[in-house]
Amino acid sequence: MSSLLRGRAGRVTQAQVWELAAHLTDRDREIVVTLFEQRVLRTDQVAVLFFSSVRRAQDRMLFLYRHRVVDRFYPAAPRGAGKPQAHWLLDDAGAHIVAACLDVDRRALHWERRSDWGAHRHLAHRLGVNGFVTRLVAATLKAPGAGVARWHGPGAVARVLPGGLSEKPIPDAGVQLSTPAGRVECLLEWDRGTESGSVLREKLYRYRRASDDARGGTVANVLFVVPSERRVETLRRALVDADRPSEWDLVREHWEYWPLLVTTTGELDDAGPLGRIWRSVDQSRRSPLALVDLTPPPDGEEPVPLADCLGRRWRKENPEFWARLSPLTARR
Incomplete structure (x- = not known):
């Protein structure tokens, strides 16, 4: 562990959190809840979600870093590639703020500060997932009528899927896309080619069992x-x-209900996520389809106002x- 990380490893006191709360905005609270769910975000990803420029993102994240709301690390980069972007994650004061936002006891978060994210074996996978969703958000900013209404991490989306705990799929992310026709639920599987055919x-x-349990209810597109x-x-x-081949008719009906795409x-690199x-x-x-062509469920909810969508x-x-940005009007 670096000397900088050792110096930041102590607990933040309740008094420090109360003092800090007077300087936080609704945007700061959304940032820390997002980091709690998604684990780690690069500066450019934070900027797409919460700021109008990377520079503004850097300035505010530095403020949150200095007050132990967020932490950061810089992964190793090839020689000559320049300094990599900061990678942001939750810190101790941020965990207290998340607990207050979710109205749960701090210990109920089951969050622990980590110092090994720079070499963590799941870092590339998590950054791939989060990169896809933030690219999708960025693409919707240029697409009339389309927006990303919600983004849930794997834990949150798995909890709302039907089925028993031992048989539930655990998607890498849950995304609700708002289109002119309505809201479309998508479950993301970011596959790096490391899992065997038997795991797939x-x-x-598990997706088949979940969709059978949801018949007549949730409709999801598995991406x-x-x-x-x-x-x-x-x-x-x-x-x-x-x-099994004998079940093919049932299977075909099933996958029309929960499409696998x-x-x-x-x-994705050539056409973008909305291609x-x-x-x-x-x-x-x-x-091939575009995500905005996916059909919402017949009894689905109305589109989310674009002004309320991510980004x-x-x-x-x-x-x-401006009202949301002022600490004086933020929720206490």
Whole structure:
């Protein structure tokens, strides 16, 4: 552990938290709750979600860092690549603020400060997931009528999925997309090609069980992002293996109810998350879809006002921006 991390490892007192609370805005509170759910965000990702520029994000995150609300690290970069972006995560004062925002005891968060995120084995996966969602938010800022209404981390989204605890799928993220036709629920699986076919088969089986339990209720689109076309075929074979041929009619009906869609990271890089790049895993649909083309459930909720969607809520053109930004009007 570096000397800087050792110097920040002590507990923040309740008195310090109360004093700090008078200087926090609603935006600060949303930032720390997001970091609690999503674990780690780069500066550019924080900027997309909460600021109008990277510079403004840097300035405010530095304030929160100095007051132990957030912590940061800089992962190693190849020689000559320049200094990497700061990677932000929750710190001790931030955990107290999250507990107050969620109205739970601080100990009920089950949060512990970590000093090893720079070398953590799940860092690349978490950054991939969070990068996808923040790219989606950024893309909706240029798409008329589309916005990301909600973003839940794996723990939060798994809790609301139907089924028993031992059989629930645990998506990497849950995203609610607001379109002119209504709200579309999406569950993200960020696949780096490291899991075996048997693990994929078990994952698909769990999604099938969850969708059967949700029949007549929740409708979700399961989005797989995979590294290559070869991995697409692995996923398709796992789908066939997960369902016996004698059940094919039921399976087809099931996957129409909870569509399984896939794209590759190459297609994602070329066209962006809102491009027509999403193919059905079972090949039941010939033409790729865009996420804004997905059909909301017939009894679904109305679209969320764009001003309330992620990335737009904290932009200056939002009529409530300045009121939300003032600590004097923030919720205590």
